[in-house]
Amino acid sequence: MFKKNLLSLFIANICFLIFVPLSQAFVGLCCAHCGGNMPLNIPGGGIPETHEFRFKLSQMYMEMGPLRDGTSDLKTSSLLGVPDSVTKFAAVPEEMRTYMTMASVAYSFTDNFSGMAMLGYVRNDMDMKFNSALTTAAGGKSGFTMFSHGITDLTLLGKYRVFKDDELAPTKQASVMFGVSLPTGSIDKEFSRNPVPGQNGTILPFRMQTGSGTVDPVLGVTLQGSNDPWWYGANFKWEGHLYDNDQGYHRGQELRYDLYLMRQVHPKAVLLTELNYWYEGKYSDEPFAQRVNGEGHVGFSPSGGFISPLNDPDNYGGHQMAVSFGFQFQPIPLHVLELIATMPIYQDLNGPQLRQDYMIQATYYVELPTKKSRRHKGFKPPKELGF
Amino acid sequence: MKMRNFFKVTVLMAALFVGLLGSSVWAHQQAFENMGISKPRTERSAPNFSLQNIHGEMVNLEDFRGKPILLNFWATWCEACKEELPSMQRLYDALSSQGVEVVAIAIDRKNFDRIQKYAREYKLTFPVLWDPDQKVRRHYFIMGLPTTYLIGPEGKLKGFASGARVWDSPDSIQALTSLKNKL
Numbered sequence: 001m002f003k004k005n006l007l008s009l010f011i012a013n014i015c016f017l018i019f020v021p022l023s024q025a026f027v028g029l030c031c032a033h034c035g036g037n038m039p040l041n042i043p044g045g046g047i048p049e050t051h052e053f054r055f056k057l058s059q060m061y062m063e064m065g066p067l068r069d070g071t072s073d074l075k076t077s078s079l080l081g082v083p084d085s086v087t088k089f090a091a092v093p094e095e096m097r098t099y100m101t102m103a104s105v106a107y108s109f110t111d112n113f114s115g116m117a118m119l120g121y122v123r124n125d126m127d128m129k130f131n132s133a134l135t136t137a138a139g140g141k142s143g144f145t146m147f148s149h150g151i152t153d154l155t156l157l158g159k160y161r162v163f164k165d166d167e168l169a170p171t172k173q174a175s176v177m178f179g180v181s182l183p184t185g186s187i188d189k190e191f192s193r194n195p196v197p198g199q200n201g202t203i204l205p206f207r208m209q210t211g212s213g214t215v216d217p218v219l220g221v222t223l224q225g226s227n228d229p230w231w232y233g234a235n236f237k238w239e240g241h242l243y244d245n246d247q248g249y250h251r252g253q254e255l256r257y258d259l260y261l262m263r264q265v266h267p268k269a270v271l272l273t274e275l276n277y278w279y280e281g282k283y284s285d286e287p288f289a290q291r292v293n294g295e296g297h298v299g300f301s302p303s304g305g306f307i308s309p310l311n312d313p314d315n316y317g318g319h320q321m322a323v324s325f326g327f328q329f330q331p332i333p334l335h336v337l338e339l340i341a342t343m344p345i346y347q348d349l350n351g352p353q354l355r356q357d358y359m360i361q362a363t364y365y366v367e368l369p370t371k372k373s374r375r376h377k378g379f380k381p382p383k384e385l386g387f
Numbered sequence: 388m389k390m391r392n393f394f395k396v397t398v399l400m401a402a403l404f405v406g407l408l409g410s411s412v413w414a415h416q417q418a419f420e421n422m423g424i425s426k427p428r429t430e431r432s433a434p435n436f437s438l439q440n441i442h443g444e445m446v447n448l449e450d451f452r453g454k455p456i457l458l459n460f461w462a463t464w465c466e467a468c469k470e471e472l473p474s475m476q477r478l479y480d481a482l483s484s485q486g487v488e489v490v491a492i493a494i495d496r497k498n499f500d501r502i503q504k505y506a507r508e509y510k511l512t513f514p515v516l517w518d519p520d521q522k523v524r525r526h527y528f529i530m531g532l533p534t535t536y537l538i539g540p541e542g543k544l545k546g547f548a549s550g551a552r553v554w555d556s557p558d559s560i561q562a563l564t565s566l567k568n569k570l
Contacts, residue, residue, distance in 0.1 A: 166521070167530055169462070171496070228464065228497055267466055333466075374531060378423065378549030382528035386431035387547055 037231045039272050039326070040338045040363040042258045044116075044159050044177045044222055044235060048108045051372035058102040058363040065095035067309075068355035071348050079352055080131040083298050083305035090134045090298065091308040094143070096126040096207075096354050100152070112161040119184065120152035124208050126354075128308070130196075138195035147193050150210040154184040157218060171227065177220030181239060185211020187247050187287070203247075203289035203296065205310030213245025229264040241284075248288045252281025252317045262328075274324035276342065282350055283313035315351030320344055322356070336365040418561035424537065424546040433458070433538045434526040438492065438516040441503045446490075446516055448542070454488040455545075455566035456538040457554065460529045462494050463501045467551040468533040472509045477555035478563070479513040487563045489513040489554075494524045494532070539566050 038045040040056060048054035067074040081088030099122070106116035126146040135142045157179035164170040189204045217240045224233035236257045241250040255278070262272040290296040296311035298304035309315045326340030342359040349355060369375040381387030419426060433456075437447045448456075459475060461468035472491070479489040491511070493502045496519050506515045518524055527536065535554075537546035545566055552559065 168524070168532070169464075169494075169496075228495065264464070267464075267469075374549075379531045379534065381425040381427075381547035381549070384528055385434075385544055385547075386427040386429040387425055387544075 037226075037262060037270065037328075038222075038224065038233060038235075039258075039260050039262065039274060039324075039340065040328070040336070040365055041324070041326075041340050041361050042235045042260065042274070043218075043237050043256075044157065044175070044220060046106070046336075046365055047114050047159060048106050048367055049369070049373060049375060050108045050111050051370050052108060052375070053368040053370065054106050054365060055368065056102075056104045056106070056363060056365045058100075058104075058361055060098070060100040060102065060359060060361040062098045062100075062359040063095065063357040064098070064354040065093075065357055066355070067093065067352045068347060068349045069352045071346075073355070074352055076129050079309065080129060082131070082133075083307060085305040085312065088131075089306060089308050090131045091128050091143075092352075093146075093308070093310060093354050094127045094129050096124065098125075099123045102152075111167075112164075114159050116157045116159070118155040118157070121150070122152050122210050123147075123149040126208065134196055137197065141195045144193060144195050146191070146204065146208060148189040148204055148208040148210065150186050150189065152185045153211045153216075154182045155218065156180055156182065159222070169226075171225060173222075173224040175222040175224075177218070177222060177237065179218045181212065181216040181218055183211050183213050183215060183245070185209070185213075187211055187213035187245055198300075203287055205296065205308065206251075206283055206287075206313065206316060207310065212241055212251050213247060214241055214243060214250055216241050231262040231264075231270075232260065234259050244284065248291070249283055249285040249313065251283055253279075254281075255279040268330040270328040272324075272326050272328065272340070274340075274342075276320075276322045276324055278320045280317035282315075282317045286311070286313055309352045312351060315353050318347065318349035318353075320349075320356060321346040322359075326361075334367045334369075336363075338363040338365070415561065415565040418558040418565065419546060421558040422548065422552060422556070422562055423550075424548045424562060426546055427544055430539075430543040430545065432542050433536065433544050434523070436518075436523040436526065438518055438523060441499075441506050441515045441517070446514055448538075451488045451490065451538075452542055453540050454486050455540055455563055456488045456490055456536075457563060458527075458536045458538055459489070459491045460494060460524060460527065460532060460534045461491055462532055463498060463505055464495070465532040469505065469509075471533060471551040471554060472505070472511065474552070474554040474556075476509060476511055476513065478559060481555060481560065482563055483513070485564065485567065487567060490516065492516045492518050492523060494518050494521055494529070496521070537562065537566060 040046045046054060046056055067076060076092045076094040079089050079092045083090045100120050102118060102120040104116055104118035106114055108114040128146055129143040130138060157177055159175050159177045161173060161175045163174040165172045187209045189209050191200045191202050191204055194200050220237040222235045239254040244250050257277050259275040262270050264270050291302050294300035294302045296307055298307060306312050322342050322344040324340050324342040328336055328338045330336050340361045344356045347355045435448045437445055440446045475489050495502060499517055502517055531549055533551055535548040536544055539545045
């Protein structure tokens with residue numbers, strides 16, 4: 001039911017974007033970002049023309065599993081047993097599905113500076129398996145699907161182009177990205193579907209939370225190049241988590257880089273491929289609900305073993321590398337559709353945790369010229385030639 | 388009495404001449420306005436250039452001296468540019484016999500063969516030139532595509548249009564023929 005609602009919301013949003021009344025724009029003009037095409041799934045991708053808005057709506061689906069420790073996959077059943085916090089646990093994840101709808105708006109204030117805001121809505125479903133004791137406690141159920149949903153953190157970004165080798169159709173560009181991620185997501189999501197008595201109402205593990213709980217700085221650098229019919233570039237992004245949230249912990253530092261290569265195969269279609277790398281540090285500590293109240297520990301005792309590897313802050317983060325394939329298509333002027341599939345090629349993860357299996361993302365992007373836009377009024381004739 | 392009649396006729400003829408001239412100038416200005424063509428504050432000479440055409444021959448702006456020119460900047464990656472090329476060809480078909488010239492400069496850095504392909508595809512018979520080094524583009528201060536300049540028979544810049552236009556419209560034909568008539 002929820003999936004149907006989510007799909008309906010996505011389709012409704014696309015319809016809105018298609019039929020949203022545009023400014024009486026004179027669109028028959030290529031402007032200053034002709035050489036700046038970029039995959040839309042990369043942070044900062046899709047910069048609008050000067051004095052224009054762009055709205056971007058993405059639907060992402062990711063599957064995670066099986067478990068991995070370091071570079072080796074593990075069977076969920078191998079970790080089930082009498083909890084000792086290290087090798088055996090009472091409840092162990094088997095698979096996770098994440099659905100995320102991301103909406104973002106951007107506006108270019110000048111040829112070189114644009115601002116953007118991004119907000120998401122996420123739903124997480126994580127299939128859990130119980131050991132025999134919890135199966136008995138759950139009335140014979142050998143597992144359940146952990147569930148959380150809610151809005152994500154709000155990200156506000158500025159992107160400033162510091163270098164371009166040409167005004168009209170640059171072949172080399174460099175930009176810096178800076179901003180903050182604001183804690184609009186939750187760090188207090190609780191169990192609601194746990195069949196084990198006494199567990200509902202206790203705090204959900206880290207990954208099931210929808211936010212970081214802290215104001216996090218974001219810095220990035222984007223390098224772009226083009227050589228008709230190719231576009232290529234690199235994007236580096238760091239997101240810091242510098243202090244503890246209200247639950248007394250902070251996420252590990254995040255570093256991401258994306259290398260991309262795009263080839264125009266048709267005036268309205270571009271094929272693209274990416275190499276994506278993420279690094280994420282471990283969580284700094286357990287939330288107060290765990291280390292003070294004993295939630296997530298055997299017997300509700302902070303000194304008791306972790307019920308699940310998900311409760312251990314050391315079982316998060318690591319290195320991941322993936323490749324992505326996709327295409328961009330412009331069905332009608334001002335509208336761009338992008339589909340991308342991402343598959344990991346290397347994952348070195350801290351502790352037993354679910355590894356990424358695959359991710360697909362569909363993005364719809366619409367440009368909205370304003371009356372100040374060049375596509376509305378055209379370029380001014382040059383004074384240097386007497387105009 | 389005869390002198391008075393002669394004076395009346397002269398005044399009438401002068402008024403008619405001024406009226407015709409005025410209406411012609413007005414029509415010319417209206418055509419520019421309707422096409423969204425900016426007129427220069429001071430008329431300056433169009434920067435000269437010498438570029439290779441799609442047949443590999445060198446073409447100089449001076450070669451067209453004495454003809455009004457529609458000088459268009461485009462690129463094969465610019466969709467809006469390609470949309471207006473057919474109307475430029477129709478304009479050329481209609482006015483080339485009257486001495487109006489259409490010249491298109493492609494600013495693609497590479498892919499000369501693609502320019503040739505588009506010229507064949509759109510059946511372009513007017514001169515299509517190639518500016519791979521972007522030198523001419525820079526001399527004409529092109530910041531967006533397509534951009535079009537109107538150049539008078541004496542080589543002076545007469546108009547500037549940013550963005551695609553329907554170049555075989557009555558207003559466009561009026562604007563080009565008025566340049567030929569040196570109004």
